[in-house]
Amino acid sequence: MTTPPTSAKPYTIDEMISAKAIAARVESLAREISEHFADTEKLVVVGLLRGSFIFIADLVRELDLPVEVDFLEVSSYGNSTESSREVRILKDLRGEIEGRDLLVVEDIVDTGRTLSHVLDILGTRHPKRVEVCALLDKPSRREVEVKARWIGFEIPDRFVVGYGIDYAQRNRNLPHIGAVRFL
Ligand code: IMP
């Protein structure tokens, strides 16, 4: 693990969800998603960068469907643990999505603002069906009503890292999900 910059407060990470539990959950989510989209011509799996990159890699390998993978990057957090209000597109999709079946893959639904904004943008492009799969959900933090059809795990209001998720760009490579605890 990289050493935090000296300006950052020291912290430790408490394991919250083991790598084994994540793998088992990914497998069952993929089974449900494969059943739901069983009649699709081809599913466009839209990963929201950067936090979903490990989740999407594991999930698509368990999907029993023809898939395409595309990525969208929006900003909202910067290097802080507080949600800022602004959501901007940093990297758009490469492919056209009109008339397509989409699965949006997000790491965490927190206030719901990011996902709600992303769904608005994608909706203007007239996809056929859009569903959301989020690895983590913090329902107690919700400010905007937004529904993910599939949720990996509901978690309490803790700042988490690992399995692709960062704190100030650190700890994405942790194989499990842990909660940040400042010392
Ligand atoms: P929302 O717009 O408030 O729902 O924020 C969603 C985004 O904030 C997620 O996609 C994450 O990138 C980030 N985020 C929310 N909670 C956490 C956390 O506990 N750790 C790291 N990133 C988080």
Ligand code: MG
């Ligand atoms: Mg994110």
